[in-house]
Amino acid sequence: MPTRRAHLTASTAQGSLAASLAALRVSLGIPDDFPPDVLAEALAATADAPQLDLRDIPFATLDPAGSRDLDQAFQLDRTASGWRVRYAIADVPGFVQSGGAMDAEARRRGQTLYAADGTVPLHPVAISEGKASLLPGEDRPAFVWTLELDSDGAETSHRVERAWVRSRVQLDYPATQAALDAGQDSPAALLREIGMARLEQERLRGGASLNLPDEEIVRDASGNYRIERRRTLPIEDWNAQLSLMTGMAAASLMLEAEVGILRTMPAPDEKSIDAFRTRTIALGLPWREGQAYGEYLRGLDRNDPRALAALQAAVSLFRGAGYATFDGEPPAGSVQAAVAAPYAHVTAPLRRLVDRWGLVVCAAASSGGAVPDWARTSLPLVPDLMAESTKKASQLSSGSINRVEAALLRHRVGERFPAIVLEVFDGKARIQLTDPLVTASCRVAPDVAAGTTITVTCAAADIVTGTVAFDS
Structure with a gap:
């Protein structure tokens, strides 16, 4: 489906829209900036040096063009029995200390919010686009997942360990899709076959996805707004399978350790x-x-x-998503119905609060160590924090789209x-x-x-x- 564009060009309408969008933020209690103590803590934050050094592995990131908050980096290999996926995740827990000012502010925000008039990040830019972001050419601590797959794409083993990494290149979706379509060499060269194999595994599990076209508010350099609809590129779906696979591995580790937080959704009645x-x-x-x-x-x-x-x-078949914590007996209904497997959020800690808990629980479970006390004792608080932030994100998104739609039709x-x-x-x-x-x-x-x-x-x-x- 081709993108349809309608520009908002009248200066009066632009001014009215800007005022309405600003008022929407105020009505939802969305902060303009971080408090001074949070910014100061972010500037001073350092993470403990990992013992494991994986900087010789040529990781790459793949995100929308221009992104700076890079949560994930991958490295893909073919093996005698299938494939090996290494998936590095930004070490946000290393920089955001429990009980500190950044921790308190992150709990208040819950997740990065995306508004028509700008992004409201979960963490200060010094963390989200600096110290913790897996930017190319920078040494970074990360949680590195190693997942072994057989020739059908089924996962046969997984582990996660904290290590130094260095991404070699920052890829974006359109250019990398074009490179793969042209048969060019790329760090993502194996992503198509791994992604397709994992999509087949999803089909065999009975997993489902709506894959509705994305509706995005776009603001150009002149300040004009428009709403665009676009379909995801195939490479975005293949890349998403790496994250889904890691989330399923995380859920498996948590269930085995009998402690954690799962992303849940009931099957449709x-x-x-x-x-x-x-x-x-x-x-x-x-x-x-x-x-x-x-x-x-x-x-x-x-x-x-x-x-x-x-x-x-x-x-109507994809309702009721939430989070369930457990410390002992796993929760009833631990399967995420759309994924068709137990699943956890661990791959976007720069932009989502819950992932910080998931990562430290999984790292402890994978190594046989103890879950940090701060994570274990505060786990029960996380579902409500995420529910509140998800509600606010939905209100901001729908309210922003409604206002841009009204502006586009004001003179029509x-x-x-x-x-x-x-x-x-x-x-x-x-x-x-x-x-x-x-x-x-x-x-x-x-x-x-x-x-x-x-x-x-x-x-x-x-x-x-x-x-x-x-x-x-």
Whole structure:
């Protein structure tokens, strides 16, 4: 699906939008900057030197172009029996000491927040884009995972140890995808076959992913905003499999050690499954009996408007995600339903609070050592901290998108637009315009069905509240 762009160019609208976005931050209690004691602690922070030295291994990072907060670096080898994946994760626990000012502020924030008017990082830049970031050419302490895979991509062994690493190169997704497509040599040369093997393992497990197109607010150098939709590149999916594999290994270590924190999501109940199946039939894309829902979702043609409606309907199958801690008996329902395996978050400590606990627990479990007291005693606090930050992140994201959508339509009230109907409930439809890219609701006639295209009129657009209204 090509990217659709609509620019916000009127200076008055830009000013109103900037004020509305700023007010949204204030209403959600999002901080503008770090307190002085947190910044001072970040500047002074040092981590203990690891005993293991892996700086001779040519690690590489792979992230969106221009990224500076680099959580992960990889090195891939082919072996006689399959592949070896080394996955280095930034040593945030080494720099952020429990009980310190940075720790307290990170617990208050929970995760890095992404807003239309700027990023609100979890840690000061001195840590997130400096001392702890796996920048190329820099010696860094890291938690290095070593995962052995057989020729089918199934993991056969794993371990994690703290070590010195040095990334050799910072790769980005578009350039690396182009290099692999052209058959050029790259540190990511094996990523395609490993990623594809792991995707097949996901299919065999019964795992599922929505893979909805990303909607992103983009601000250009002139201050103009737009909303873009884009599909992930194949290399992003392959790279994500490294993180998923590491998260499953982390969960395994925690369950064996009988202490840790898992990322959980319940399987959809029969009522949700029946409702989704009924909606796929109505769309003319029936989900057949006996087919895993992950396999069904993977087979949808993303260029078909009905598929977008089916994916929107499938959101109901991916609800209830959270975190569960345990110290002794593992929690009931420890399987993350979409992953179709026990799973833990350990690969993004620069941007997500919970990973700091997961890493130190796994390192202790892998070495046979004791889990640090600070981590063990504070584990029960983490789910609530993450739930609060996730709620705030969702409110910030949706509120920002709503305000940009209203700004894009501010001078187009009264115009008519084609729109795809995503879903219909009780005479009200959730619709999506394609140019500008806007999602909204409106009343529709009783015979309007999901997956069809209708014409709607923009009736109102309020930047202050981020509301738009349409009539069909």
